[in-house]
Amino acid sequence: MSDSTLSPPPSQLDQAAFVAAYGEIYEHSPWVAELAWEQGLGPAHDSPAGLAEAMSAVLTGAPAERQLDVIRAHPDLAGKAAIAGELTDDSTREQAGAGLDQCLPEEMARFERLNAAYKAKFGFPFVMAVKGSDRYAILDAFETRLENTPAEERRTAVAQINRIARFRLEARANTRQ
Template sequence: MSDKTLTPRPSTLDRADFVGRFGDIYEHSPWVAEETWDNGLTHDQDTPSGLASAMGAVLAAASAERQLEVIRAHPDLAGKAALAGDLTDDSTREQAGAGLDQCTPEELARFERLNDAYKARFGFPFVMAVRGNDRHAILAAFETRLHNSPDEERRTAIEQINRIARLRLEDRVA
């Protein structure tokens, strides 16, 4: 984990600049950055880990329905949006880094089946911080997590989303 200071330092930014710079950390959910700024920023939030903790606390404190909105803002892994090139730049890099852009036709069909089964069971897409994993590990996690309870899976998805956010913030100083 990086403990380098983000520049410009988040604690020195006004609300518009902060949201402009960090509103994309949580997929299509700038409200997380807005509420983080509204809660007040100190020099403790000027590092990726400090800011990730503050932003993660906002998401953790949100209602289950608001959390579900954030989960539902995420694309399917190796899904139609990826194939069509309709992902955010961060999601495109993350999925490509895990080799999801190199799936065989059989693997793509398996992802599609698992995405459909997962959404039918939970009502939201499977979310996983894919960095450091390959498509085989992701498919295995998919199959394991399909057995979770809906509440357990919502909590797991939020943990994964917060991990994604931390990695994205670390990339901002890399």
């Protein structure tokens, strides 16, 4: 529900409180929230859609190396961190929602092979907003995106991360209503 209001309302927070509340929307990258706050937040940013737009503009406009830092902060899908229970709460929910915690051994082996091939080609993990997808669609996307150039894939990963952020903001708004 993009017309709901976030709580606490971003426009009413000082920078420290805003970063404390929203700094983990972008995986281990609170600088995105810091810069979004510095650019100014008004009442239009109190909705998930409004805040997502402001924060995604920060990441999209960041230099490539900073974008790569955010991409690299994401875990592998169905990877070792998931198996070991070392994901953030958001990532755990997102991966479980796509059924990645229910992979058969041959599917896990395929994820491991694709994760390795992807990282070898691009130097960062495969990132996909998995909400609404299942493991089969994710594996297909892996195969397709391995054909991208590094620049195309960086842009695709940033767009996917911005989708993840919007989903996370919507989930927070929906759980507080």
